[in-house]
Amino acid sequence: MIHVHSAALKIAIKAKGLDKILFITDSISATGLPDGEYMLGGLKIVVKNGVSRVKATGSLAGSTLTMDVAIRNAITNLGLSLKDAVRMATLNPANALDLPDHGRLAPNCVANITVINPKIDILATIVKGELFYEAK
Known part of the structure; x- marks a missing residue:
C-alpha cells in the first residue's frame, strides 16, 4: 500500500464502519503498462x-492501482x-453516488460483473450484460 498506510485505513473503517468506506483507483494512463518511462500531463x-x-523529483505521480489489487490489498x-x-469496491460507491441500479446483482440492475477466482485474478468482465473481457 503506497498512498495510505494500512493503520490509517483501519482507523477509518473503525470510525466510519464498513458501509461508509469505498475503494477508488483514480489510476493514471500508465496503469497496466510495463515498467518504464511515460508522460503524465507534460x-x-x-x-x-x-x-x-x-x-x-522522485515524487509520487499518481496511482497505478487496479481494483483487483485494491481488493487483494484490503x-x-x-x-x-x-x-x-x-x-467496498462495488455497493458502497454505488450507494455514495445514489446509483441504486449499480453495485449489486439484482433484478432490473445494470449487469456489470467481474468474475474472479479465489486469488482475485480477473477471469471475465461483463458490462451491461455483454461479455467484455475473458482471460485466456
Whole structure:
C-alpha cells in the first residue's frame, strides 16, 4: 500500500464502519503498462513495480492501482473478508453516488460483473450484460 498506510485505513473503517468506506483507483494512463518511462500531463514519470514517480523529483505521480489489487490489498493488509472488500469496491460507491441500479446483482440492475477466482485474478468482465473481457 503506497498512498495510505494500512493503520490509517483501519482507523477509518473503525470510525466510519464498513458501509461508509469505498475503494477508488483514480489510476493514471500508465496503469497496466510495463515498467518504464511515460508522460503524465507534460511530466516525465517512471513506473517501476507498480509505483509511478516524477522522473525529475522522485515524487509520487499518481496511482497505478487496479481494483483487483485494491481488493487483494484490503484482504491481505486490513484483514477484511472477500465479501467486505468487494462490497467496498462495488455497493458502497454505488450507494455514495445514489446509483441504486449499480453495485449489486439484482433484478432490473445494470449487469456489470467481474468474475474472479479465489486469488482475485480477473477471469471475465461483463458490462451491461455483454461479455467484455475473458482471460485466456
